[in-house]
Amino acid sequence: MEMRQGLRLTQTQRLVMTPKLQQALKLLQAPTLELQQMLKAEMVSNPLLEEVDDLTEEPEPEKATSDDDFGEEGRMEREEAEPLDAPEAPEEVDWTEFMQQGSDSSTTRSEERHEEFVERVPVSRPSLDEHLAEQLRYKGMGDEAEAIGDYLIGSIDERGYLTMTVEEVAAELDKPVAMVESVLKAIQALDPPGIGARDLRECLLLQLRARGHEGELPWRIVDKHFDDLVRRRQIDIARALKVPVEEVQTALDLIGTLSPVPGNQVSGADAQYVYPDLIVERVGEDYVVTLNDRNVPRLRISSAYEHVLKDGAPKNGETRDYVVSKLNSARWLIQTIEQRRKTMVKVMRAIVEEQREFFDSGILHLKPLTLQDIASKIGMHESTVSRVTSGKYVQTPRGVFELKYFFSSGLNTQGGDDISAKSAKAIIAKLIEGEDKHDPLSDQKLMEMLQSQGLDIARRTVAKYREQLNVPNARFRKRH
DSSP, X not given: OOOOOOOOOOOOOOOOOOHXXXXXXXXXXXXXXXXXHHHHHHHHHOTTEEEOOOOXXXXXXOOOSXXXXXXXXXXXXXXXXXXXXXXXXXXXXXXXXXXXXXXTTSXXXXXXXXXXXXXXOOSOOOOHHHHHHHHHHTTXXXXXXXXXXXXXXXXXXXXXXXXXXXXXXXXXXXXXXXXXXXXXXXXXXXXXXXXXXXXXXXXXXXXXXXXXXXXXXXXXXXXHOHHHHHTTOHHHHHHHHTOOHXXXXXXXXXXXXXXXXXXXXXHOOOOOOOOOSXXXXXXXXXXXXXXXXXXSOOEEEOSTTHHHHSTTSOOOHHHHHHHHHHHXXXXXXXXXXXXXXXXXXXXXXXXXXXXXXXXXXXXGGOXXXXXXXXXXXXXXXXXXXXXXHTTOEEEETTEEEEGGGGOBOEXXXXXXXXXXXXXXXXXXXXXXXXXXXXXXXXXXXXXXXXXXXXXXXXXXXXXXXXXXXXXXXXXXXXXX
């Protein structure tokens, strides 16, 4: 068989993520606050974009893209192949088509703008090291002691525990052990209580001392019976200390209020502020979905460059090409923002329809739901729904929830219906809350009670859900 080289021309279809398509998907996935910054950056880079100040009622812009443009990427690429892939040659532009009264191509929003109160939050918080060093300076211990104190503070981790022994610090600084121990005791008296401890036992003792419980029953339990405390051997502790079990239980309740990680009281993460992207309000018997985009810049095409594209204007090819390019980019951005608004509202409406019982009656009626269910309902691709629900929040009559909250796996029931895993957790939490604290429910008993209610669930699943709820097992929940 003869083998030879040759050239052959073939046609194939493949998905190509053009820059404009990538921008559209990025805008779809961005939360409202991030979108606000992205649009402001676009206005800086594109001189044909400007923000509309007045919010008068305006007609809907001409529909330039279908409702499924954010659907399956392959389908979107085929539908948008000509405007996205073909080179944009300079063309005669009817400027009046895009700038009637200077607002025809703007994003529409009929809601009135309201000035919102913005809470002032600190730009930065002092670190744990800075917090302790500042307190140490006020003690006036002298330069030598402060130098040792700075070294000790630098050896305290983010949890608030000392990571070196006193002997190691003394050897490193060539100082007497007694002096290092004295400075450490001064640091352990600083705020927050428990700081500078070398283990959990010492941390709890420092906090009890700060509260004035030194020498009392809780102190003696932590000091002399720490192993029994960890294993919740209340009867053994009561027998060893010759006190009633009820008093031991009361002491353990007090110990339970102490913090095992004192460093978090200073170096904990800043509070995360949630800005809802969508709002669901009840109006009569229906739920109305609106987009919470009052702070998003409302864009239109500026008329400042109209003279460049007017008939009869000087034909400066380079200038004209630049303006046409920016005009096409601005049109695409405005259409993309409008399509994003429609897609987000459409997805949220579908979620409300599927989870109507949750909005009416609460978490116990939350149904199992997947991204594919919503995608099939609204005729979009699953990846689109995933982008819409990723990192976004909705304000509802029942509180503020992440959109991903409404999606969860399901469990079978004897009646043939499905129940959401979140609903099962809520049932378990309710059963534990109402249990007899002297005889708490074991995982086996919880499983039997759930099965008696028609829920098909295994004991290991009950244990998994209980751990996700941060509820200890029955032995640690038992009270005397």
